[in-house]
Amino acid sequence: MKRMIVFLSILLVVALIFVGCTQSTPPQQNKEGLELTTKSQTIAVLIDQETYSQAKPEIERYVEDIKNDLQAKVFLYHQKWQSPQEVREQLLSLKDDNLKGAVLIGEIPYVYFETSICHLEPEFVSDRYYMDLENSSFTDEDNDGRFEEENYKGSLTGIIWVGRIKPPVGGVEGINLLKNYFERNHQYRAGEISPTEELLLYAPNIQQLPPPMIQEGDKMVEGTPRVLTLEKYLENIRDQLTLHGSSDILYLGDEIDILVNASRDEYLEALQRDYEIVSFHSHGTAAHHVLEDFGETISAEDIKNAEPKSYFYFLYSCSAGDFTQENYIGGHYLFNGNGLMIYAPTAPSMAGVGEIREHIQPLALGLTFGEVFVLNNYGGIGSLGFPNAILGDPTLRIRPKIGTPRIEVDVTEIDFGEIKIDFGKLLKESQEYPYAPPPEDPLKNFVKEEVIGEGTIRIENVGTGKVVLRSWHAYLINEKGARAEISVEWKKDLLLPEENATWKFTFVPSEEGNYTGLAVINTNDPDCPTIVIELRGKGI
Template sequence: MSKEKKNQTSADEKQALIDLQHIRTQVVQDRTIFNLEAVGRNYKLGQAYKSVRNLRLTDKENIQLQTYNDYLLRYKNFLELKPLIEEKARPSYPAGESYLNTYNKLRFTRGKVLVMVHASIFTQVQDRIHRYVLDLGRDGFWATIHVVHGGKPAYIRNYIRDKAPAGVVMVGAIPVAWFEMDDDFYGAHAEFPCDLFYMDTNGTWTDADGDGRYNAVSGNVTPEIWVGRIWTPTLNGNDVALINNYFDRNHLFRKGSLGHSRSALAYVEDDWTGFDDCEMDLMTPSAYITKYTNPDITDADLYKTEINRTRSFVQLCSHSSPYVHSFRIPAEGTTEWIDRSYFRDERCPNANFFNLFCCSTARFTESDYLGGWYIFDKTGGETNMGLTVVGSTKTGSMLFFADFYEPIGKGSCIGSALTQWWQARGADHDLGERQWFYGMSILGDPTLTWWKGAVPGLQEPADGSVFNHYPRTMTFRWAPVNIPGATYSLEIDAFGAITAGQWAAQSFRSFGVYHNITGTTFTHNFVGAQPGRWRVRAKVGDRYCSWSEWSYFRFTV
């Protein structure tokens, strides 16, 4: 940069700081200046947030993004169908968990979830959706199934608002609300999918020129709920094979059979070296975080290597597009690329969750979009461990990472954490915040987080075992989780021991729970000649992980 240009940039930034006395952001050329006093929190990365290099859409082919009109051409027939959403019957739990078939807010403490499924695929994905609803119930969510036969975003938003859920999982090409700006970065026009429209159930969204794109929002824009998209990169978002495979892997993760980790990766490209560990230490101890911020080594090959190590969370900061990530090589003055075909055809990611600080990588309306291949797994080859991506459908992404990672560290799922991140942004958004944040979306299941996959595998006694020995001494065995230092809790239940004809959990009680077990075996004298069941969960640090499913046995004497 010339001395004259550098002096002009400095002068512009000083003027922006004066202008910032009453607003939170000011975009100055290729940077955004944030007024941290107005933002209202002291961040570890406060110095880095004061002046942030703007993300830019970067693609080796100089692609043109799909427009709203392109979207209409592809989905117009469905959007013009009679508005109709049909609620389906919930699947039933087996006899031992029949008490989960009835809603009780004391039992389903995480709230209600709407699982909205595109009508054209419901029959083909129904079995997986049913199993997913049962999995959510065991996790404390009351989930219901809603088949979308037609309707535009405004109709769907009103339907969601009337149901008052904690969140929504949209399966398939559920209609998309688009937002447009004529004052995006560098004064450009931008139009993009905007799931904030669904998350904010009580703000007023307007389309002043009636062209189908929202362009203004007023009132309290703080989101009340979270929304996740299970929208495939193939077959216009409705690829049944990919969706069924996704829910199969989701179920395996919840059983502890897909792989799990507590570790994290912060991979930060040249323009944001001050992001350090991206404040992920509020989610997991710093000893478990690998970080790369040195411009001399953050190339494409190293990212490929690191993304294929078993990790819970990865944050990548890279100029990108819906199709590629870019990695600047300063010593050579060149750029390296990772195309979506790498994840699609060569090596699947080996981490579970991703925060992609990358332009438009989560623009799910683009065919073959890169963000989708972080979580979907085509037939053949390796197994994709990815389940959830947080990213953006436009130029821009998340900042103030602490407001996202801290809630996860305190026990929130990814969807709830993103909602809390939005709430930290306040009830209204200035221009810079709209430019940076209005494309934020969740791809995959928002109800997950790392500890929900750290589930011990039950070994002995096997499910369905029948015993006729006395004394009724039993030894329970389970496989450890793959996290050093974990301890375990074992719960044993005896049918009818607390309340006649019931399992203890049916009356919100426990028969026997043993904590702080350092090994993977436990000996116990069972109470009587009756059915019993057992389950185990891990504790990692101060975090209790998810329970295993119940395993049943019976004594005859």
């Protein structure tokens, strides 16, 4: 089904123009740390010295496991880390070695962002300072030790994943939790643990569709709400999670259990099954989930005592991943039970019950959780509003990787030529006055080719594995800072070997001037993780 996304404004600052695919740089030698292999990608493992001294055998076996599973070069660093800047500098020293991600174990410094954005807390923790290593828009103008969220502009390329393995408690108990986690991690990699290949999805209530907008006189007003029955709601969810082809479905319809409007006790009971993935949706804090319809909460202590039997969790629950808090609830999912990886926000967040589908497809193709995190969340504007964290091991996979994806792109730039601004001005006016009746046929008084610039790129999979195309962003801006309307149209975001797809870009300026910009598409090609196309055109 043809889909279209219109990017009306993207808050990006790009200092350098990259064209085509970003390529890996051959690894340098003579790095400090423990170098364990010489393959192209690099993983960094950072741990505080005290934790390392008490769990050294488990940590070194874990590093060997990563090396063997990913055929990666791994650097292990253990010391007393003094500041976030020191951690960032260590990671920056590996950028030329094709650094893909970092695992932070124990007490590793973190940074806060402060914001006035209404849905977020005044401050929140985020590891984007370590993920976005080439970015210079981290500012602390008031010198309070917190970066200003409003000044941060996400990078288009060069993002790495970061995972935190930090127990919810300290002392001997925390060290024992770490040791048990790494033992469980090793058993999973060795095939000694085999989760039931099923998904549990918990939704607190039926999320109704928004009412349709209808025209009433010269205004657009809300029509009659569209009410979903429970049966239809469950059908819609299953359809969303199984909408891809047979080659990239993680679960069939009967392998998905859905709890809607279930109580605290019903959810805790469901956690006694060894589901492969649990996707949980509710309000909450770092200390508990809130089930508003029942007037109940599920506390971190409840999760600790339940010892959940499932393995991978997507907790779409506000602040569940805030690892700075003692006894944070995400930590108890990870360490008390069978947990291996948790995906959770570190601040108030919003997500629909279908959000998990964006993870299911690439996980089915053998990508690691870290790779999926970058694929879905970054590449410009991806998690700016909703800070998310990986708790646990981002190097794990759910399914074995088959083949290697490789892409070829036929062009590295698109020149839209000279385009008249009349149609763009009409569209801009209708956007500024959204309740005005839309033109019946906005193009009827124009020659399409004169007012809409079009250009295409052809992406081909020349490898042996499946290619996933995700997190696409595009923008065009003129000398005065005016942004043109840019749209992207495509039919495929999954390419089997020897398949290709054409992506069409359209350019509609509303002001005169020379426009330049970029189109960016994230991929799972290890040698070309980001397709970058230079865009230009002129409004006349």
